[in-house]
Amino acid sequence: MSTVIYPSPIFGPIHSRRLGISLGINLQPADGKVCTFDCIYCECGFNKDRRPTLPRPSRQLVAQKLEEQLQKMVAEGQLPDVLTFAGNGEPTAHPHFAEIIDDTIRLRDQYCPHAKVCVLSNSTMIHRPEVHDALMRVDDNILKLDTVDPTYINKVDRPTGHYDVQQIIEHMKSFHGHIIIQTMFMQGEGVDNTGEEFVGPWLEVVKQIKPQQVMVYTIDRETPAQGLEKASREQLDAIRDRVIAAGIPCTASY
Numbered sequence: 001m002s003t004v005i006y007p008s009p010i011f012g013p014i015h016s017r018r019l020g021i022s023l024g025i026n027l028q029p030a031d032g033k034v035c036t037f038d039c040i041y042c043e044c045g046f047n048k049d050r051r052p053t054l055p056r057p058s059r060q061l062v063a064q065k066l067e068e069q070l071q072k073m074v075a076e077g078q079l080p081d082v083l084t085f086a087g088n089g090e091p092t093a094h095p096h097f098a099e100i101i102d103d104t105i106r107l108r109d110q111y112c113p114h115a116k117v118c119v120l121s122n123s124t125m126i127h128r129p130e131v132h133d134a135l136m137r138v139d140d141n142i143l144k145l146d147t148v149d150p151t152y153i154n155k156v157d158r159p160t161g162h163y164d165v166q167q168i169i170e171h172m173k174s175f176h177g178h179i180i181i182q183t184m185f186m187q188g189e190g191v192d193n194t195g196e197e198f199v200g201p202w203l204e205v206v207k208q209i210k211p212q213q214v215m216v217y218t219i220d221r222e223t224p225a226q227g228l229e230k231a232s233r234e235q236l237d238a239i240r241d242r243v244i245a246a247g248i249p250c251t252a253s254y
């Protein structure tokens with residue numbers, strides 16, 4: 001098994017399937033993974049196997065390293081399309097997430113005003129007002145909703161604390177459309193969210209949330225759990241087309 005631990009606080013730039021030239025911002029320690037989910041498909045591995053010993057980067061360190069990297073990219077003439085909060089775990093769990101977003105927007109405006117600020121989040125902290133408000137200030141607020149079935153969530157996303165999907169859905173509605181829903185479809189032994197019993201209820205909830213966009217995707221890298229398989233191109237295309245038919249832009253990544 002070869003899972004990935006990203007450098008911290010800045011990594012890349014990397015070419016992302018969905019985002020273009022992406023400069024990564026990782027608010028977790030450089031030597032391990034900290035997440036409020038423990039997804040069986042996580043490219044960073046299981047939480048228990050990747051416990052860090054280092055602290056999270058401070059707000060000051062994130063701003064300093066981001067500015068240094070942006071200065072380098074400006075000098076090289078290769079500006080990022082997007083500054084992406086992602087990495088070894090849940091970015092919104094950083095205690096100074098909101099302030100770091102403000103620093104990042106300021107540096108983006110200064111060095112690469114055409115780049116988007118994008119957050120990839122598992123949605124577990126969106127009940128916090130300061131996290132909600134910070135996500136309203138970013139360009140792309142990409143929130144995970146793999147299914148609306150609590151049993152599947154407990155088997156696949158495996159929240160490490162209290163998680164009530166109905167509450168998450170209500171908080172997602174409170175973004176009033178400033179939200180991109182990201183959903184991982186996959187299949188494997190005892191886990192398969194590609195069938196109608198999962199897709200139908202998920203789609204009904206997506207329509208209620210009214211996101212600006214939906215991104216459906218599938219496994220792309222090695223996973224810590226064995227026996228997981230990609231959703232097929234045909235399955236993803238069919239789901240994408242149903243979302244589009246509901247009037248919501250949708251992309252599929254294979």
Ligand code: SF4
Pocket residue numbers: 035036037038039041042043044087088089090122
């Ligand atoms: S939410 Fe993301 S970082 Fe956290 S365990 Fe799941 S895939 Fe990994």
